[in-house]
Amino acid sequence: MKRHNIKEEHIDRRDFLKGVGALGISSIFPLSLRSAGLDYESIAFDSGVYERNDAQTIIVYLYGGPSELAGNMTNIEAISQMSQNPYPLDDERYIKLTKDDFWGNAGGYAMQRMLESGDMNLFRTCYRTVDDTKAHGECTSQAQRGKETAGGAGIVANLASILYHKGVVSEPSGTDDIGKSIPFVTMEGESTFFTEDELNLDPFLKPVAFGSGSDNPYRRGGGYERHLLNRETNTTLGSYFDSLSQRYSREGKIKESFERRVTLEKFANEINEIELPEGIDYPENNVFGSRLKTAMNLLIHNEHTKVVSMGSPGLGGWDDHSNAIDRYTRRMTDLMEAIETAMAHMKAVGKSNINIVVFGEFGRNVNYNNSLGWDHGNNQNVYWFGGGDYMNRLGIVGETEVTGSGTRLYTRPKNFGTSGASYHFQVFSVAATIYRLYGIQNPEILTNGNSVIRDLLS
Template identity: 45%
Template sequence: MKRREFIKLSLAAGSAILLPSFTYGAALDVSQINFSSANYEANSAQTIMIFMYGGASQLAGNISNIEEIERKSQSSYNDYFRGITKTKSDCWQEAGGTAMETLMDNGDMTLFRCCYSAVREAEGNKAHGECTVQNQKGTFDEDAGGMLANLAQILKANNVVNENTLMPFVTMEGESNFYVEGNEPLPGYLKPVGINENFDNPYKREVRNWTYYTEDEREIENYNNREDGFDPALDTKMNTLAQQNNQTGKIKDAFAKRGQLSDFIDAISDSTTPDLGEEAYPENDFSEKIEAAIKLLVKNPDTKVITLGTGGLGGWDDHNEARDYVTRMERLFGALKSAMAHLKAEGKEQTINIMVFGEFGRNVNLNSAHGWDHGNLQNLYVLGGKGYFNHKGTVGETVVDDPGSINRLWLKPKNGTYWFEPLSIAATLYKIYGIENPEILTNNNGIISPLFS
């Protein structure tokens, strides 16, 4: 990837190149937030947020009701899918279930089966856009900021993040509603930094050898990058010009720190993953992303949260021909199993956590196009963070809701089982970063309590 193609950045110096066009929400009143610096410091939390855009089916982590679903489904699961085998915890073996069982057996993951929105059910809301915005903001309030923009402001207000904090928030997916700002823009150093899995370095200066020649009365320009990509004399000249011509402020500071930032990115890129043996990462683009995310967090404790989608696996809006869902989930959880092995090899399973969720789950009727339409119950997968999370294996039970009309077959929480609104994911994130009353940001939806008991 060339520098001009690189996702636009902002780094600690403040202001290099900022992610553009984020919309603005309501201002956050940080005076209402009860912040515990002791809990923040004790947890030393870092997070990878993996958002499954398109609304992934919950069935990979929950086929406990598959016999009833198969009897009532419009199309036959057994005839269409390559295999539907239950694991001991009623996960779908062929769709990542074996890796899920390993993670739960090792005490590395909790699988919540009842992330369910009673509010959306009452409103009949199963729309991608609105549900994505609500889940990434952690609130139903349309004019609110994103959960990570809120977190950034709170950490700044409590003097735990400042201009010297290096890349506190990172995106590997570009723009998202996690970072929607309040009506007062965030300082540059709080804006998300964009990286990719290759750690392409936009701060490294390249020297190009230009060759000009004429062919058919046209001037053609060719160039080849030098192997070392760096000319000290040119670097000195550019830095001098930057200090002479730029006005005092963030941009001038950014140029002054460009060399430091370039070296820092290169150091992360050059760091190696420990030998994971049989737990080595599968060879696919998503595995490269999550491996890069963990390398960054290990190398840089200043980074609090990294967000990424599941690019490299495909989307999850499986209205038809859902067979590839099985392969996607197998690859996703193969990568997550390797990620936990990576964290353990680095001694970071206590502090780094991974949360995996999306906008909603799916209807469990396999329709005539062999897919699932939108639903209102999804799984939340929480891995790592063992210094502050108490992993429980599986939590929550479901029942089949069959209203008797075509293509209407849902999973809902079983009476008496534990369930929570999706906004509780944001409340839980706020909690591990020292916020003691997160419900004031999440429409009174509290933390996911089993994780802390």
Template identity: 35%
Template sequence: MPQVINIFLYGGASELAGNLTNMAQNGMGDTGTNNSINTNSKNSYSDGNAFGGNILLKRTDNPNGEITANGCWYSAGGAFMENMLSSADMNLYRTIYKQKSPTQSHRESIFMSHKGALDIENAPGVGTRLALMINSNFSSYKSTTFADGDPMPSDANGFVLPFVSFEGNSTSYALDPENTMPLNLRGITMDNQFNNPYTRGDLTSSETAINAMAQNVIASQQSQYNGVWSALNKRAELADRMTSLSALLSDDNLPVVPGGVNTSNDISLHSDFGHNLLSTDSRLQYPNTGFAQRLKAAVTLMLHNPQTLYATVGTDGLGGWDDHNNGIDRDGYRRRMLRVMQAIDVAMKHIKWAGRNGITTLGGKTRTNTSNIIINVMGDFGRRVNLNDSGGWDHGNNQNLYTFGGAGISSRRALGNVIGETIRAGQTGTNNQYTVPDNGSKTWEPMSVAASTYRYFGATNPHIMTADPTYNPQGDKTLEDES
């Protein structure tokens, strides 16, 4: 079974961290035409009060250049993107472009992505639809195993923590108004410390006595109260698992560098951006940010509980991504994108190194296969590429999808690639410039991310699961489908 972590950049992140290819004349630092973003921008990107002249230079031509070999923004996380592209841990899709409903409204765009549908009022969330798919086709999964070799449970109620939110109430788990679902397959919220939502601790003495009496009555009449008895047992099982997970968050449980892995370049890169990748005992270390710790918790849960199939994560603690007026700030967009990609670079090492070293799961099995874990990163929409009068970008359409891991999933596209090409469009010198897919470029709708997720879990016609008769009769192709 695959395991998917979905990171959402609420507010709509600019595409520029992953796409500076149209920034300078004729693209990526070359000269010769006047069709670049910077030449046509209402305000100069290369002005000293903005980003400086290095944003126009290829890093291959100048060691201080900001445009990487693949056209990413070096100091806005591009350094780590290049690291993950070269190690075949990542794909970068540059043309997630809305054509069926080109809205730039936050609510509609968030719901479109979290529900994988254009019928945003009536459709369930992606996590809910995935749970319904598994539940409705449970007999088809009988021969499927989890990443530690454990078989599927006898029924859907046997899953432990299959759908989790690390961002509070997530639209990804919006219920289906037309279909009921086992309670155990609904999304549950937890925090980055795995504080236990199942505990019955801190009871008063009288509450403890009443609780014990109730359990004794139910136990003595187990056949009559079988459902309640099963629920109590399940709660106790989940409470134990949450306690075990909390203990795993100790840095002493992070993996050491596996034998034969050369980390010198990785250590140097992280050090350049203020982070010690390894502790004194050669254990991996996450950056000390709220987002990095939340991602650490999500990865730890996935590694040690292979039954966690889908998890949603926000970027709380870094700030929002609605950058109308703080794009050029020192702690603005560049710093946030850097922290996101730096944390993901560590997360990918956590996933790979833990698999190389062997993981003891919560079920007591030894797990070495971690190539089924995928991390997806996207937001509401893209932004315009003109630098506005407030030093930011207003809402746009085209955006990036950053996707990591999952090389062991047969329907997954090979990693290490940049897919999709853009060109600048709009009116020179105005606050109305943007990128669009180049002629002949591959392009996808945001719902394609949901379609691919369903495909990974075995859907044979995943486009149907993004379709609706009113707004989107044909549905949407997967990321791996180029037709």
């Protein structure tokens, strides 16, 4: 069949599905919210907290298990002496420390500035002791579900379901209310954060995909807008799909999806084209900067978006088993400089309700191995930035000590196993804290008893 002879009465199924665009099948066919996965009656919710906080969250998940060393070099001399291979401590090209023992060459200078300006809380003892497998898939699945059991919905899917059930997030009415239709956003594609399990979320509660920079996932590719079907009317293949939907589709989800794709394409373009405040320049050639610029523009200009999730570039990007120092220092510098710009961006527009949390599935061994890298460990940092409307300024929390020997060299909370142990928590407390931010008063029932990070929330 030649394209210029396409007849409106017939359409190939494959072409039809492509014409729907990035919304996908889940946005076309109606699904209802069922309570099979959650006992809503047992979830205590305070709408006053939800409204006062007016929280918006960016989750930066560092796949692969990030080393703690960028934010915690307090034990580095002992570590270097006990390690298979010494660290290059005498060479400031590789390792230079800030006054609070951040690794300056690995984003530590930006961290130091954010600590001193009150923009960063750093927890140095997120120490996994429960089900400590150190396996990427299992640990990521559990960290993004917020509990140490297999199955169940992800953190953001649970949050979406609860907020909808409690009546503080509601379905938009028509395409004019497009901002309200994207409460949850992914900039990393599919992830367990959005796994529904038995929740079966309504389409508007599912994550909307957003690209960074000029990347607009709702723009039709492959010539849909360039290929002319009728040169007299300038009808393109894309406009043909739109008009065909309006002409033949009954009122409902299919027709709405064609309308919504056009609106989302326009909305995404508008977000990407927003001019930054004077003096705000995200670092160039920096994937974190590009993503955070888009995420911050979205949150600042759309109050209805509650959570944006973005992963580090590529699954396993922080799995630094070999040649770690060069790659890790560049990557951490990119990340922290991008976050520092995001904090300045938020201040420049007078906002203080946006928070950014950074964590991964586990930490790393601190032995500098024969491949000049680090193997898997169980202590990691959790970084929490911004959120001045509802977060206390704690600064640095948690002290570490070195344990083990040879290839099994780790850090752990200082005085671990005694009554004087430094404060520490499981990674699942990140989920509990996120839930509490949005008004859920007993998040422990969603995290198998893991509580909110102590003293963080005001």
